[in-house]
Amino acid sequence: MSSNNNKEEPKKPAAAPPAKPSTTKTTAPAKPATPAAAKPPAPAAPKPAAAAPPPKKEPEPPAFEKGLVDEIKKKFGDSIKTVFIRPLRIKIQVEPRDITEVATFLRDSMGFDHAESVTGTDYPKDGQIEVTYHLGSYSRDDLGAQVLSLTTRTNRDDARLPTLINVYKSVEYHERETFEMLGVYFDGHPRNERFLLPEDWADIPPLRKDFRIKGR
Amino acid sequence: MAGETAADFAPILYMLGFGLVASVPALILSRLVSPRRRYNPVKFLPMECGQMPTGEGRSHFMMQYYAYILMFVVFDVMSIFLYAWGTALFSIPKAATLPIIGFLGIMFAAMGYALFLAGRKGIW
Amino acid sequence: MTSLEDKFEESKRLGLQIVKESEEDRLMTLSIGPQHPGSGHFRFTIKVDGDYIVYCDPDPGYVHRGEEKMSEYRNFIQNIPHLERPVIHDSTNITYAYSLAVEELVGIEVPRRGQYIRAIASELNRQVYTLYWLAIYGIFLGHSTMFMWPTGDRELFIDLLEALTGARVTHAFNIPGGVRNDTPDGFKDRCIRQVRYFEKRLKEYEDIFYNNPLFRQRTEQVGVLTKEDAIKLGVAGSVLRASGIPYDIRKAEPYDIYNEIDFKVQYMKTGDSFARSYVPFLDMKESCHIIEQLLDKMPQSGEVRAKLQPNPKGPPGEAYRRVESGRGALGYHIISDGTPKPYRVKISVGSFRNMLALPFLLVGQKLADMPSVYWSLNYWPVEADR
Amino acid sequence: MWSNNMSELIDFMLVAVALVAVGIYGLVVKRNAIRMLFSIEIIANAANLTLVAFSRGLSNAQGQTFALFSIAIAAAEVAVGLGLIIVAYRLYKEIDVAEFRSMRG
Amino acid sequence: MTGGPHMADPIFIAVAVLTVGTAILALEARELIYGAIALAISMLGIAGFFLLLDAPFVAMFQIAVYVGAVAVLIIFTVMLVRTQALFTTKEDKKRKGAGIALMLIIMASLGALLLASGLNGQFGNFDNAQTVDFKQIGHLMLTYYAPALIILGLTLAGSVIAALALARREDVEQQHERTD
Amino acid sequence: MATYTKNFRFGEFVGSLIWLILWILIIIALVGLPLIFIVLFYVPLPPVNGQVLTPYLFLTMTVDPSRTLPIIKYMIHTDLFRITTFPGFTYAALIAAVTIFIERKFLAKMQLRVGPLYAGKIEGILQLIADGLKLIAKEIIVPSGADKPLFWAAPIAFVAAAAAVVALIPAAPTWVAANVDVGLLAVFAILGFFPLIALLFSWASNSKYPFIGGLRALHQMIAFEIPFILSALSVVILSGTLNLTGIVNSQITSYWFIFFAPISAFVFYISSLAELERIPFDLPEAESEIVAGWLTETSGMIYGLLQLGSYVKTYALAALFVILFLGGWAGPAVMPVELIPGYTGVQIYNHTTADAILWFTLKVFGVIMLMLLPRGISPRIRIDILLHTGWYKLIVLAFINIFVALALIYGGILGPGGLLVR
Amino acid sequence: MTSAGDLIKAIESGSKHLVIRRFTFRYPEQKLKFVGDGYQFDPKRGVGIAGYRGRHILFHDKCTGCQLCAIACEGIAEAIGMVKVDEQWKQNKKAIMPQIDFGKCVFCGLCVDACPFYALFMTNDYELSSFTKEHLIYTPAQLAIKPKYQGDVEIVIDDRGATHG
Incomplete structure (x- = not known):
């Protein structure tokens, strides 16, 4: 009922400051593994200065992956932020309210037909949690090696995201795991419940950074 | 003289009794020898794979194959009836095979239909 | 739409009569696991209507040990011995992907001979895992010989790995930058001899198990996962390949030297329990060829491990690398913040993805099909729990 | 009652009478459908006992033959009877015949 | 061989007590499943009578059919019916008393009738009767x-x-x- | 036991032993001896060699070797001996024990293992005794809510019923505990108890897995009982008798019935596997589905008794197969005519009986091996396939062989005055 | 009738194994032969030398008490602790040497990798069971003892199958 309200709220902080650790990823892969796009390993030039348009920092984005990103951008415009484009790996960041739409587009028009994993990362400095869907494709042969990371960010204190279970059936257990490990409530997910942790777990979600393992 | 046949069967009863004689002391001996630790009530719960048992242990409707049990009652009777025929085969005239053929025919028809019914999925 | 309703709809699609009335009379809740000879360290609750399963709810987590959290407290090298714990029968493969990801983050190149030794160890370990899996599949179906033979023949590969790595199961062999040590003397001959013998043994497996009509009766047309459903559920590894999708990370995204190896992706089209159990067997056959090729093509000498400092660290960044493990694609998503310890490690394992297919396939099956469907999913509970 | 050390036809008949009486008692008193079936079985068995006893007394096999037929038919009757009970139980969740009657309307 | 003429009488009494007793128990046992078991034992008693009457084939048929099939079916059905349905004892005392009276009346009248009839004389004694080959x-x-x-x-x-x-x-x- | 070793004193140990012996002597003196005397006074003892066997005579006979043989011979021919020892319980239990040992070693060999190895020094030959002792020493756990009378009675009834089947098995000419005219039918009548026992035991356990297992056992035994009965029917038709000794004799005058009724033999073999709940028909104990089936709640000696019963039943059914199809004890004479050459006194040794016992035992072990074989080579089958096999296929096969047998009889090949009757 | 043929083939395959040599390895009587004397590490080349990773062996004359092994183990098993020893070595001024708790050790061998002085290797000895946990803690003196492990069984493959000697 109040999901509408809650959905609106986290989008503001997500849009405002580009998160530092994620935007500064400029490491070129040292050893390209792909047979087709065998690129000479560019010397890693990490530039930690946060800048808004990250794609420019990439040495030169491979053509095929660039084409994929362009296709997405053509549909959704500026609501998509490209975090990095590397051989076989693309990471894009979207607003929580757009994610269902983008995922539906990716599934229907692009051929990313399943989610390999759903993972979350806690950034206490930014006060945000980044949730990443690693999308892959079984049905398109040329996309077989590609992994598209669909990322979204939500407020850390009231972590809520729309579920993608209606788009990707395969995220059902992954989202459940993310819920209990990071405390991200997925609106519309049928079972935001305990999954892996003990039945009497009463602590904060363990993968948040403020959860410390005893004795360490 | 009544009871001659019963006397023939007596060894079966004795043997049954001997089965008891052989097994009851084993249980008693085991009861005497083995430890009895009864302080842990969880130990006596029915097996439920390490969980607390839920629901009744006994009520279960294995209805899908109930038909076979119903059929068994009737066809068991039929097959033992055939023994009466089988033992008497040498002493009856050959024409007397006809009734048993008729009997078998009827039973085959019934069995075929019953097996057809029992084999249908979803109605049991 | 709740999950239960969803399952009921799926089961209707499978053609099962779901009892609407007098449900409480007919349904019996059975808990399979954790102390069940047919579950492993895993529990799922099923509801049976007579002989048919109408509801299934997996409840993993009995062996969850927070590997992802643990990794954040140790540096990249120290993570190796505990990251292989989730699946010690396939411990080379699970550290393989980790090593690849760390190498990408830190920026090291593995020497060529090291890459070959890695691949050999990985293939041998795949055999070990698959044989163990096959043994349990045999005993699940009541075939005790099929339990004993693979566990015995697994010893061939365990001995090889023990000669190579120094440990029988928990190898801790792959390390960012290569492998821990070079092959011992005479390893190649021993390896080829034992692999050849094993190829002969595989035929016996086929005779006594896969071609056994009783086994076929139990597994054919049981738990059919169609191609569309397989894609929709995002399953991985042999389950996926059994449904008719020839997808293998070694082929789709060749890591290390796999693009130089000539091998076929084994797959079947039927998608039933039999196909799911037969694809790993075909993989084992193919793996024997791969091992022989690797041994042939391996450089005779050279470095096996790149030099790197004891506390390797790279620039901030993230990497997602996958390998094909015994249970399908195994991916590591590592985020580094520039320190020697990873900021976040996510292990994306095939078992966890295949678990989703369990309720999907079990609903509508007979109770007796439960083990054959469950274990054909190539599910390793410890790995799924991580 | 027994003039010599042997049991006689009349003894078997008396047992059969006792069984019949028990069966009738069950039919009259019990309201549980399965118990009524038990009663019917007891009466049928008493009849079989009589048949075989007379067969023994008359030294011919006809009584035994009829006992066989009778047992067979009793088995068939049990199958049908239990089928009826199952149906009734499914409909009324009850195996009390009085309940069947009241719920018929 | 044991058995023979001396044994028949005590055995007869034992089997009679067993049969009638378990028949009553079958109707009166509190749990229906014990009733079913008692019924099976009663059928075994009848089979014992058949043996005493030199009808081994019928006796074995009785055991195979009644214990092997009918008792199994009855017990199975009893198990299918839920437990709470089994514990409804709705018989009133008056009815039960009347039933017992009826039982006794039938027993007494038929027994008297039998004793009064000439069954004893004609072929009551099995001594002169031939056993029948099955x-x-x-x-x-x-x-x-x-x-x-x-x-x-x-x-x-x-x-x-x-x-x-x-x-x-x-x-x-x-x-x-x-x-x- | 570790606690005993801490303050162990040899003197106390000897003292406790002496106390134990004293108590045993007191009990024997107070209870045992009066009992023995009562028995000796009131039970009439039979005459042996013209003399009434008094206790005194019995004692002298045991001392005097020339008097020992008659008394042994007399004892051998009593019913008690038949029931307790030779064709009866001890023989069956012995064969069951050997079967268990053979099964373990045979299966181990097939699976490239070694099997039991350490108990008893030689290839683990005492493993069964070790297991038995372990089972006796284990606590018997009765689950709460179990139906206690049934729970305790069912294993006993299982053993007793298995023993009762053994009573009908003739192991050599005239060596049968119960020589019954309707022997075959009696076997089937007693075999009908087993599904009932399994069902009641599973019900008594008050647990889900045993209950499913019991229902499966019931369905399975029932599905295979009709083929079982029908496959023996063709033997009855061929031999014209229900007496098991008569069936063997009619095979001795003709040929083994397996040549005339191979399909029946096959059906009988399959059905007996199902009746015995052996792999591939061990669905009632399918451990990967329903933990241990109807044996889930068993522990200690209750489990031991059920196993004993099932192996005695294995012997009984294997012996039945031998009697019905393999000519029982028929076989060439191989045993020496005299045990001690030149001895002409009272013999308890009879070479024809010895031959019969030898051949019978050998054949029984052959059939038992055949029954053990599927355990190594086949997986468990599913209940619907099992029911389908039993009801749709085996019954038809059994009927085919009945008609073949009928044709043989009416064609004048077998039966009274047949071509192949010697 | 292919299924019948397959069944016969299965029976044949099973019964064929009745004459094949058994594979089982009888442990207390037989012990496996391992490659080399145990896992060692060459810090100059930075690569290990293949060998079995059993119980450690510590060379007192080489150990400098640098604690690198303990640091390496810190994040893994925390099995290594540094203890004072009575001995006097000139390369080991602090007179501390590793003491290994084999109740915790996972035998990964990363401590061997960490040792830059050829002081800590692993041996073929794996029979470490003891009645108490305290007995599993090996002092430096115990670690210095060279184990006497004699394993001579290898997999033999011939026409009659594979067997462990």
Whole structure:
């Protein structure tokens, strides 16, 4: 009922400051593994200065992956932020309210037909949690090696995201795991419940950074 | 003289009794020898794979194959009836095979239909 | 739409009569696991209507040990011995992907001979895992010989790995930058001899198990996962390949030297329990060829491990690398913040993805099909729990 | 009652009478459908006992033959009877015949 | 061999007590499942009578059919019926008293009738009667009683089909059936 | 036991032993001896060699070797001996024990293992005794809510019923505990108890897995009982008798019935596997589905008794197969005519009986091996396939062989005055 | 009738194994032969030398008490602790040497990798069971003892199958 309200709220902080650790990823892969796009390993030039348009920092984005990103951008415009484009790996960041739409587009028009994993990362400095869907494709042969990371960010204190279970059936257990490990409530997910942790777990979600393992 | 046949069967009863004689002391001996630790009530719960048992242990409707049990009652009777025929085969005239053929025919028809019914999925 | 309703709809699609009335009379809740000879360290609750399963709810987590959290407290090298714990029968493969990801983050190149030794160890370990899996599949179906033979023949590969790595199961062999040590003397001959013998043994497996009509009766047309459903559920590894999708990370995204190896992706089209159990067997056959090729093509000498400092660290960044493990694609998503310890490690394992297919396939099956469907999913509970 | 050390036809008949009486008692008193079936079985068995006893007394096999037929038919009757009970139980969740009657309307 | 004429009498009494006692127990046992077991034992007692009457074939038939099949079916059905349905004892005292009275009356009157009849004299004593070979049963069944055999077959066939038709679930029959 | 070793004193140990012996002597003196005397006074003892066997005579006979043989011979021919020892319980239990050992070693060999190895020094030959002792020493756990009378009675009834089947098995000419005219039918009548026992035991356990297992056991035994009975029917038709000794004799005058009724033999073999719940028909104990089936709640000696019963039943059914199809004890004479050459006194040794016992035992072990074989090579089958096999296939096969047998009889090949009857 | 043929083939395959040599390895009587003397590490080349990773062996004359092994183990098993020893070595001024708790050790061998002085290797000895946990803690003196492990069984493959000697 109040999901509408809650959905609106986290989008503001997500849009405002580009998160530092994620935007500064400029490491070129040292050893390209792909047979087709065998690129000479560019010397890693990490530039930690946060800048808004990250794609420019990439040495030169491979053509095929660039084409994929362009296709997405053509549909959704500026609501998509490209975090990095590397051989076989693309990471894009979207607003929580757009994610269902983008995922539906990716599934229907692009051929990313399943989610390999759903993972979350806690950034206490930014006060945000980044949730990443690693999308892959079984049905398109040329996309077989590609992994598209669909990322979204939500407020850390009231972590809520729309579920993608209606788009990707395969995220059902992954989202459940993310819920209990990071405390991200997925609106519309049928079972935001305990999954892996003990039945009497009463602590904060363990993968948040403020959860410390005893004795360490 | 009544009871001659019963006397023939007596060894079966004795043997049954001997089965008891052989097994009851084993249980008693085991009861005497083995430890009895009864302080842990969880130990006596029915097996439920390490969980607390839920629901009744006994009520279960294995209805899908109930038909076979119903059929068994009737066809068991039929097959033992055939023994009466089988033992008497040498002493009856050959024409007397006809009734048993008729009997078998009827039973085959019934069995075929019953097996057809029992084999249908979803109605049991 | 709740999950239960969803399952009921799926089961209707499978053609099962779901009892609407007098449900409480007919349904019996059975808990399979954790102390069940047919579950492993895993529990799922099923509801049976007579002989048919109408509801299934997996409840993993009995062996969850927070590997992802643990990794954040140790540096990249120290993570190796505990990251292989989730699946010690396939411990080379699970550290393989980790090593690849760390190498990408830190920026090291593995020497060529090291890459070959890695691949050999990985293939041998795949055999070990698959044989163990096959043994349990045999005993699940009541075939005790099929339990004993693979566990015995697994010893061939365990001995090889023990000669190579120094440990029988928990190898801790792959390390960012290569492998821990070079092959011992005479390893190649021993390896080829034992692999050849094993190829002969595989035929016996086929005779006594896969071609056994009783086994076929139990597994054919049981738990059919169609191609569309397989894609929709995002399953991985042999389950996926059994449904008719020839997808293998070694082929789709060749890591290390796999693009130089000539091998076929084994797959079947039927998608039933039999196909799911037969694809790993075909993989084992193919793996024997791969091992022989690797041994042939391996450089005779050279470095096996790149030099790197004891506390390797790279620039901030993230990497997602996958390998094909015994249970399908195994991916590591590592985020580094520039320190020697990873900021976040996510292990994306095939078992966890295949678990989703369990309720999907079990609903509508007979109770007796439960083990054959469950274990054909190539599910390793410890790995799924991580 | 027994003039010599042997049991006689009349003894078997008396047992059969006792069984019949028990069966009738069950039919009259019990309201549980399965118990009524038990009663019917007891009466049928008493009849079989009589048949075989007379067969023994008359030294011919006809009584035994009829006992066989009778047992067979009793088995068939049990199958049908239990089928009826199952149906009734499914409909009324009850195996009390009085309940069947009241719920018929 | 043991047995023989001396043994028949105590054995007869024992079997009689067993049979009638378990028959009563079958009706009066608190749990229906014990009642079913008691009924099975009662059937065994009847089989014992058949043995005492030198009818081994019928006795074995009785055991095989009643214990092997009918008792199994009854116990199975008892297990299917939920437990709370089994514990409804709705018989009132008056009815029970009347039933016992009726039982005693029948017992007494029929017993008196039997004792008064001339059964004792004619063929009451089995000493002079011949035992019957069980092969004659098959002979009779297939020659003189052949029509009865056919009718029996029809009865059995009808009963099995009737039982199956009764026991199946009507509630799902309208829906589509699984075909495999 | 570790606690005993801490303050162990040899003197106390000897003292406790002496106390134990004293108590045993007191009990024997107070209870045992009066009992023995009562028995000796009131039970009439039979005459042996013209003399009434008094206790005094019995004692002298045991001392005097020339008097020992008659008394042994007398004892051998009593019912008690038949029931307790030779064709009866001890023989069956011995064969069951050997079967268990053979099964373990045979299966181990097939699976490239070694099997039991350490108990008893030689190839683990005492493993069964070790297991038995372990089972006796284990606590018997009765689950709460179990139906206690049934729970305790069912294993006993299982053993007793298995023993009762053994009573009908003739192991050599005239060596049968119960020589019954309707022997075959009696076997089937007693075998009908087993599904009932399994069902009641599973019900008594008050647990889900045993209950499913019991229902499966019931369905399975029932599905295979009709083929079982029908496959023996063709033997009855061929031999014209229900007496098991008569069936063997009619095979001795003709040929083994397996040549005339191979399909029946096959059906009988399959059905007996199902009746015994052996792999591939061990669905009632399918451990990967329903933990241990109807044996889930068993522990200690209750489990031991059920196993004993099932192995005695294995012997009984294997012996039945031998009697029905393999000619029982028929076989060439191989045993020496005299045990001690030149001895002409009272012999308890009879070479024809020895031959019969030898051949019978050998054949029984052959059939038992055949029954053990599927355990190594086949997986468990599913209940619907099992029911389908039992009801749709085996019954038809059994009927085919009945008609073959009928044709043989009416064609004048077998039966009274047949071509192949010697 | 292919299924019948397959069944016969299965029976044949099973019964064929009745004459094949058994594979089982009888442990207390037989012990496996391992490659080399145990896992060692060459810090100059930075690569290990293949060998079995059993119980450690510590060379007192080489150990400098640098604690690198303990640091390496810190994040893994925390099995290594540094203890004072009575001995006097000139390369080991602090007179501390590793003491290994084999109740915790996972035998990964990363401590061997960490040792830059050829002081800590692993041996073929794996029979470490003891009645108490305290007995599993090996002092430096115990670690210095060279184990006497004699394993001579290898997999033999011939026409009659594979067997462990």
